Amino acid sequence: MQASKLTITGQTVVPPKDARRGFWRTIAKYRWLYILAAPGLLYYLVFHYAPMVGLVIAFKDYNLIKGFWGSDWIGLDNFREIFKSPEFPLLLKNTVLLSTYRILFNMFPDVILALLLNEVRVNWFKRIVQTITYGPHFLSWIIVYGLVFSFFAPGSGLVTTLFRDMGWGSIDVMTNSNAFRPMLLITDIWKNTGFGAIIYLAALSSINPELYEAAVMDGAGRGRQMWHVTLPGIRDVFMLMIILRIGHILDAGFDQVYIFLNARVYDVGDILDTWIFRRGIEQLDFSVPTAMGVFKSVIGLILVLGANKLSKRFGGSGIW
Structure with missing residues (x-):
């Protein structure tokens, strides 16, 4: 001792x-x-x-x-008002659908672009492509909306005018409920794919070159190398990104949706965040929107924990 x-x-x-x-x-x-x-x-x-x-x-x-502490305590009444609201099912449906579409369709372009850039051996061409694809990420959604409006504005857009003058009929994108969600997805892909590919390029750079050398010794071509070495090398990063996106499944991209939203597409474009903005900022009702925010946070936490557990169970690596 x-x-x-x-x-x-x-x-x-x-x-x-x-x-x-x-x-x-x-x-x-x-x-x-x-x-x-x-x-x-x-x-x-x-x-x-x-x-x-x-x-x-x-x-x-x-x-x-009265402030935080002076206001009357009403318990779970705000949550009951949310769940009993006739708007809630539609808002939840639109939010989940938009987020699910982003996960299904907007993650793979990031991976594909990263894989294509990883195969490019001409450095100056690779740098030019990276610059062009990264650029749109730094544009605000206001500017993106302005570009889309200049092409597809009803009756005066460049593309709509071209269709009309050529006798091909009218085209309606911005005020068409059937085209609204695809428009959101396409503009999001155009804006964020280049920047999203950076994460996968970083993961690709960390793959041991000896694995490619061993694959070549075994007679593997470029396709086999990509399937057996490259894709497994970025699998953990891909799963991490999925887990993070699942945690934000009730955040369908307020900035983009709010800017593109108009009265004719409310049935497919109105989401929880736009409702919170209208109720909280425009109507100055802070209690119910705060309750909605708490609801979103709790659901996001549950989804992250669940997705992390499933990822580990099926052989992947989770967040922790």
Whole structure:
């Protein structure tokens, strides 16, 4: 037995006083790393965790004059109002459908572009393609909407005018319920595919080159190398992206949908976030939209936990 430690059944137990000294000693040793991490930790504390106090609004009849703590407590009444609302089933359906379409159709273009760029051996051509495909990501949805409007505006767009003048009939994209969701998906693919491919290109760069050399020694061509080496090498990253997207399945892209939405496509385009905006910002009713936000967060957490567990069960690697 040492002066500052006790040995009990083969285990070393450090007295609380010495444990505290060791803690502060570790802090002092790595003080510069803690100082560098402090701004990031402070950011998340101030802008992500402190605002969570406002979740209490979901359980109150919030009044701006009375404030958080002075407003009347009404329990789960706000949630009951949401679930009993005749709009809720349609909003939930539109949100889930748009998010599911994004997962099914908008993730594979990222992978395909990354695989194609990975096969390019001419560096200057590869850089040009990367620049062209990355560029749209940095445009705001306002600008994207302006571009789409200039081409497909009813009666005055470039494409609609061309169809009319050529005698091919009229074309209606922006105010057609059947075309609204495909338009959202296509513009999202155009805007974000190039940037999304960066993640998979990073994953491809981490694949051990010796695996390709072994495949070549076994007589594998480029197709076999891609199937047996490249795709398994990015599988974990692909599963990670799916898990993250599933967690945001009730976030169908507010910025894009709100900008493109119009009265004629409400039946297919109105989602939970646009409803929250109208109810909270335009009507100044904060309690029910906050309850809707809590509902979305709880469902997102459950979906992330479930998707992570399924990924691990089927041989993939989850988030943790």
